[in-house]
Amino acid sequence: MRRASSVLLFRTLAAARGGSAASIPVSNRFLQSTLYGTTAGSSPIRRRWFSSILATAAGTSLAVGGALIAASSISEGALAKEPPPPHTLPKDVVLYQYEACPFCNKVKAFLDYYDIPYKVVEVNPLSKKEIKWSEYQKVPIVMIDGEQLNDSSAIIDKLGERILSKKKTDSTSEDDEETKWRKWVDNHLVHVLSPNIYRNTSEALESFDYITSNGNFSFMEKISVKYAGAAAMYFVSKKLKKKYNITDERASLYEAAETWVDALNGREFLGGSKPNFADLAVFGVLRPIRYLRSGKDMVEHTRIGEWYTRMERVVGEPSRIKA
Template sequence: MVSPERKFFCVTASSLAQEVHAKEPPQSTKFLPKDVVLYQYEACPFCNKVKAFLDYYDIPYKVVEVNPISKKEIKWSDYKKVPILKVDGEQMVDSSDIIDKLFQRIHPENPIPDDDEDKKWRGWVDNHLVHVLSPNIYRTTSEALESFDYITTHGNFSFTERIIAKYAGAAAMYFVSKKLKKRHNITDERAALYEAAETWVDALEGREFLGGGKPALADLAVFGVLRPIRYLRSGRDMVEHTRIGEWYTRTESTVGESSRIKA
């Protein structure tokens, strides 16, 4: 029997038979930044939205992992959230705004897509999909610990902070997730996640991507915010119990390898 993990991470036989999708061409010659730095939390869905865009457009970038306790890495900024993107010294904030600005610079001859469908689904990502994630990844104490094991392993923590954050953070977020569940009128966490996944697949209307033959900004946004749960039980369950797996695998293949510059 094929495990959910294998379904989630490997290209299935059916997807191998499909046409190989290429990334967008290299960024516009009018936009060749020399230094792009992303200040992030590895597990942050909004940071992963920005990374999906940078990866798809093959824009090399460095990553600075922010310590969520001290936030010393962003002391220089008046903005105290992530993501923060510095492009040749210019600060950009808010994931959707960052993507809009980058898109304009990559495509100076075209305005930001004013496609009502793309705009609608980008808004759905920010206003609905992201709110379904926390109640799922912290749904039970074991899932909360699994999530914080990933967060602390990939995050910028000292050894002591890692131990404290894993157990204290998992306990705290388990209870916070219950409040978030109530705030966003979620009665069944997994049902809400599955419904969101199916809603997105329905929006595709049989197309490979919302953008047709290549990802729209909304495709990159959905893929980006789902990417942090790819190693978690919630993500495995989502792929096993909904139709989103084929689209996810196709988008993952199209976005391609990370454009991150290793330190």
């Protein structure tokens, strides 16, 4: 079965190179924005690198940096939360997202933990028609009582200032630790995810099976994107390994998980008895992979499982408003 899947993937990629009628045109910026949706402006080297990869994939790749979001297991003994005062909560929050985007899931972890109700608009990553109105063409985008906020970390900072009156912008020694690890999430942790998610053809297909089932695609787009996207991302992951000097995908993931556990230094959370923004950031970006093969391996071979289970319990059920 695995061999058959591999053959199908490579045939799809070969067809894309030949200009197959089934291929779907995707702009060069799409791959870049979905992998690095909240980072600063890209360098000319990165733009040229992504352009070359997309040329290989004949514009059919779909790169969503993440996959399966499994439902959190909630127990009656869930850790208690302290919701913010009701008068600080925004009245209307709308999140424009890709379901499997790690940065979008970072924002959702924050919203879920603080019990902030939000609506979701799933963006079609091919047409992006849902955000045509915005000059900023990446996700996540959040509209808060009519005000547009972009970039996951900026969104969380702005919401934190609004709902947590004691959350100061001036750093203390504790805040410095929190800031350090939030930056580590964006600058390191996210970069080891894609090489693991798309490590081989079967894992790439596993990821894209979820992406196409939960994303905003037409029937024909689902078929083309699943196989062409998985094939393209298989090769992109190899480039990412080289770019970030990753020699062993799983080893890099395990090392990152152990690094985070060491940072906890015996505490339940980095924030002590309750999660801080860094805890929520790590949990958010890992949530898309937790129940994929890579996430299962991570929990089995590192010490992160107990912390992750505590986070599942304390974040609790999604505060998303279902349509």
